[in-house]
Amino acid sequence: MGTYSDDQLSHLQTLEPLYDRRFSKHVHDNVHGNIYLDKLSLKFIDTEQFQRLRDLKQLGLAYLVYPGAVHSRFEHSLGVYWLAGAAIRTIKAFQGSELDIDRADIQTVKLAGLLHDIGHGPFSHMFEREFLPRVLNGSNWSHEDMSTKMIDYIVDEHNIEIDSESLNRVKEMIIASHASDRSTKEKQFLYDIVANGRNGIDVDKFDYIVRDSRACGLGCNFQFERLMETMRVMGDEICYRAKDYLTVHKLFATRADLHRTVYTHAKVKAVELMLVDALSEANQYLDISSSIQQPSEFWKLDDSIVKTILTDPRQELKKARDLILRIRRREIYQKAGGVSLKEEDVAVSNVRIDLTRGKNNPLESINFFKDYDCDEKFPIRDDHISHLLPACCQDTIVRVYSKKPELVCEKLLSKLILLC
DSSP: OOOOOHHHHHHHHTSOGGGOGGGOEEEEETTTEEEEEOHHHHHHHTSHHHHGGGGSBTTGGGGGTSTTOOOBHHHHHHHHHHHHHHHHHHHHHHHHHHHTOOHHHHHHHHHHHHHTTTTOOSTTTHIIIIIHHHHTTSOOOOHHHHHHHHHHHHHHHTTOOOOHHHHHHHHHHHTTTTOSOGGGSSSGGGGGSSSOTTTSOOHHHHHHHHHHHHHTTOOOOOOHHHHHHHOEEETTEEEEEGGGHHHHHHHHHHHHHHIIIIITOHHHHHHHHHHHHHHHHHHHHHOGGGGTTOHHHHTTOSTTHHHHHHHOOOGGGHHHHHHHHHHHTTOOOEEOOSSOOOGGGEEEEEEEEESSSTTSOGGGGOOEESOTTOOOOBOOOHHHHOTTSOSOOEEEEEEEEESOHHHHHHHHHHHHHHHO
């Protein structure tokens, strides 16, 4: 799944001279096949800052439950780059003159796809959502904002020639999912390709849903190609054929299923809680959080911080070291219940799983069209999708873990006594 046929590849590669294979290098990807890299993109790729993404596992600590989940932010970024280029070239092939799509538009969309995760911290989203808020009193630092700073740093550090207007558009496309001034942008549909804050359908999800499912050995019957081949811009917004509404719903349902079964798996969350405790203990001695505002220091931070803590002999790091050793020995926090525990004995995980729009159905914010002869766009009501859809599209899971294995043993012993 996710690999294009020879005919599809041929079609995509002939849409735009920027992808002339005579003037580009290529890498072979296990999801998309050959990915062709243009010269400007290679200037970013061939930097130590971008190569750092090889040392960031895409799914953080999930590999401790799903051993195959060891793919990196590097390959995901190349995949999003490729899909972003394919999406804009497909739109250009059918609506290029109508929408005035030029080479600069194609280049900026591709770069936004390539660089959207360049500012990501270690261990997937745990770093910014769990660790930083604890050590920095509710920090609202985001990897998207850091990506914009990293891009400026890379351009300056490596003297990459790119005009300031294009550079600003790349950065705006990366933060488009939470930008508030998008209504003032020309060609707003371009900002929906990589990070879609309007309705949540974007090539970032196309790539990671298929890539993560494959790495974890899970089936995936969501076919992004169907949406890529038929998307159409109407009223400065990317719309989809009405007959594809089930494919759109499957995108959000598959994403939610990955959150439940992989990203927030009970044991994955237990290990994350342990690592947050370990990093918090080590932070005052290793200054882990001090680099988050300085790209010149931040790019040196990756998943190897665990090995740094584990091999540092200082007594001050003993608590952090012991926690990481427990993770290595699979002595992880256990779900607690039925026994009196002190606050310091427990760790709590509060997880919300939704379809990208909280309690609301994301299809409410997506517009469709009947066929290519029709210029009217419209949403599709829930009852036209399925009568099996839930009334609320958000689930909350609260888990309480005991930090001390002996307390879990006491709990089990007390239950056995009661049974006797």
